[in-house]
Amino acid sequence: MARIPKETVDQIIHHADIVEVVGDFVTLKRKGNNMWACCPFHHEKSPSFSVAPAKGLYKCFGCGKAGGVVQFIMDIEGTSYVEALKYLAKKYAIDIQEEEKTPEEQLVQNEKDSQFIVSNWAKDHYQKLLHETEEGESIGLSYLMQRGLNQTTIKTFELGYSLDQWDDLLKAAQKQGFEAKYLEKTGLTIVREDDPNRRYDRFRGRVMFPIHNVSGRVIGFGARTLKANDKTAKYLNSPESDIYHKSDVLYGLFQARQAIRTEEVCYLVEGYLDVLSLHQGGIKNVVASSGTSLTESQIRLIGRYTDNVTVLYDGDAAGIRASLRGIDMLLEGALNVRVVLFPDGDDPDSYIRKVGDQRFKDYLEKNSQDFISFKTRLVSQEAAHDPVKKAEAIREVLQSIAKVPDPIKRQVFLQQTSTTFGIDEQVLITEYNKLVKKDSQRAAPSSNGSQGGGGSGGGSYSQSGNRPYSSAPTTNNQQPTTKALSPEEEAEMAMYGASPDELAAASGGTPEADTDVEPVPDVLQACEREVVRLLLLYAAQPLTEDMAVAQYIFGQLEETPIQTPIYADLLHLCRQEMEQGRWPEVRTFIQHGRADIRLLVSDLATEKYELSPNWSTHQIYVPREVDQLQQACDNAILRLNKVNVQRELSVRLEALRHPMDELALLETLHTIKLLKKMDDDLGNMLGTVIPRVNG
Structure with missing residues (x-):
């Protein structure tokens, strides 16, 4: 695997001044030997975020974030260790010369780099067409303006336009010297099935929405047709490629990530224009699933920035029903989920344009409700006075509650559900435990009786006292913990020498x-x-x-x-x-x-x-x-030795409770006597021994 040479890493770290780097994001003020500021990772009124220049580290005593200059960039930008090093290298004009790769490794890297390069070039090409051609201005730019978008938003999201021609992009790319295979691999062009030597542009006569990864690199496109009688799909997306996996991407996350951290909540919408309109209206912590069902990878992405998600729905009941499973997945991902429902006929984009920025924000604040309460009311209304439907509705809600990992939250939701449906809480708990047991058996039907973790995130409940039992193992071994890396991050760390x-x-x-x-x-x-x-x-x-x-x-x-x-x-x-x-x-x-x-x-x-x-x-x-x-x-060494002696003494004393021959007994008693003397001696040296008083 290719690596960033250790000498280069050392050079980056040597030149990266933590005060200077952190100062790019917050205003630091000196107090004593350290620098202080309000934490960039959570809301606070008085500074608890400290930077120690002499040690080269930062620490927030409010939220607990801590580390060195590389860790700070990882936290603030949401990037991997390697990407953070590259960020600092760029800031301090340090050239990264990777160690020599094998021919196979070089080929793989070249393939991906070439796809990134051609995607970025295509983005620039579409932007130029939007602003510098008559067709782009009269059709593409005019449409965006009609949707209420200003030039700042259009520039921030790098929107563009594809001409209504079969081979505009293809010809421009060939003129720039790009190989046809990279245009095909990224899905920018398509090879005709009946003639492999003929190619044409995938996107024609459409407004172009570049899709960025979390580092800001263009990896694909969404495209909207503007033809009223067009028989093709209204929206067309790039196909899967080496650099674009739609299940791992959230539209707008690159632009929203810092705001999500600051606001400590992520607004989740469906479409590109929802993101653009809300961002322009001052709600910058918004991302879209781009019309696809939520995936575990997308949920993990959100979890890197916040534990709180608010899903914004339009008033379409069928659409809401179809999205409920995705929200269950959010709950299973240990996220706190809230829901805002807009009036019939409105989506976030149309509603903010109708009522304005401030009234939209007020609406969000006033109408936000936790998902379990929302789902409970939704299915109870659908069930109306039908007992059979009501029973199914209750089971549906219990299935969602079972996805919640936190036992206290589960208990609260069970109480709320009991009140809403007017059913005894004890009956709900009994039914809940049946569901959990059934899901666990389905997830892990092993012969040894062990349960898998697939079906349900919740533990079962006691029927006497209604207190939650946790099936998770506990340990006194309190060690620093980290969030799991994604497969992409693991591969990248390995590539650079981990x-x-x-x-x-x-x-x-x-x-x-x-x-x-x-x-x-x-x-x-x-x-x-x-x-x-x-x-x-x-x-x-x-x-x-x-x-x-x-x-x-x-x-x-x-x-x-x-x-x-x-x-x-x-x-x-x-x-x-x-x-x-x-x-x-x-x-x-x-x-x-x-x-x-x-x-x-x-x-x-x-x-x-x-x-x-x-x-x-x-x-x-x-x-x-x-x-x-x-x-x-x-004192530190003596205390450590004393604890180890006491642990060994406990082992020997416990051994006396078990049968042993006379020789082993004498040896054990002799060892206990020595250990007790050592314990007393160590206590004397530490000044912790209380003298025995005779009489």
Whole structure:
């Protein structure tokens, strides 16, 4: 696989000033050693977003977002690790020379690059036709203006027009030297079935809507005919290609992603013009499924930016019915779903043009309702006074409730449904549990009795007390978590040099994970965390004339294995740095390829509060950790050893409860005596032992 050379990555990170990069998105103000601002990832009135220039990291104490300069671009732009590196390279004019590819790899990369290039050229060509030809202006531009779109919106979404000719684009592309095969692969031209040597343009006499991926690259087109008597489809889309997979794309997401984060909600509509009109009206956090049924990939895309979705429906009852399954999928994706229904005959585009921007926003706020309540009212009205239909309607609602992963929300929805239908809640819970059991058996009919996760997102409910039971496993092993990567992101990380371990960690898992690994107790994790924190933050700080903190801690840990995997991994990386003649530094690991390492380091290195300079002004001495490193390191090591001794002591004491021969008993008792003495000695050194009083 091709890679960005490590030297280039190091160069990018070295030149990328986190204050400068973050300052492109928010206004930073200095307070003490750090810079502060209102968080760009969530609403807040007082600043809780901090940037530490010396450490090269950021942290929001409100929403928890944290990391280095590369992570910031990943978070703010919604891009992968590699795309974030490319963004920074472009900002600092650093040329990325990828390492040499094999001929096969180069061919694949060239194929995709060529399709991106020809798609972007076609977009520019269609834009030029819209603004610089008589046909484009009189037909295409005139139509867009009639729909109320201004030049700013037309430019923002790069709208265009295709001439009503069989081969306009084909001839222009040939003149520019583009190969015919790339026009065909992207669906811009079509080969005649009866004559393979004859080609013609797919899009003719249509307004063109370029479709962008999340990085802003054109990957396909939607096209609307303007002929009243045209027998072809009103809308025509690019076919599937190497760069365009319609199930993975949401129209307008590239333009909406930042607004979705800021507003903490995504408005979901059906058509291109719905997106354009709402965006122009100041509702920029809007995307469209482009007339296709929602897919899991599209739902995961939304989930990268917000947990909240509001679906905007027109008043067509048949259309609403057809869309209900897609909303169930949103619920199953752990998103909070609300619905706004417009009056009969109106869609979002027509309604905002009818009532104006402000009244439209007021309507959204006043008429938004959670999906379960909306569906309950919808199906209850349809059932009217028919008992059979009413029973089916209740089961329909229960199926949607079962998709909700959160047990508390499920309980609330069951209570609401009980009230709306006028049916006893206990009866609903009984029926709900039947549905969940049935779906689980259908999803995983394995002989060992294990249940799959396909049919229902909900757990069953107790019939005494109506309290939800969760079937999810629990663990005390609190470790940093990351959202799963998409297949496209995994492939891209691998292409640029991520190891299997890095890929697994970035996806929220571990390679060849052992599901039977015993969780690490909280108290042991806390002790291991403190040792790792001291080593990371003060590695190069001297304790004596010939020994620094990192050397001292590694020396003390020779006989003490670290049990928490993420802490063991970070210590291993620190040791590798030292073996290569470098001290471990926060600035190094905050840019690491593994997302969980970046998250851990940012968490360890961030402090919410700084010591006020007023203390020294008033001549009040407050001891700092950096001035007492020997004591801090000693205490951390002693506490870790004491916890490990106590764990081993518990194991030996538990062993006494089981039968053993006399020799094994004597050995166990002797070991317990030694462990108790070690525990007392460690307690004495820490000052935590309470002396025994005789008498």
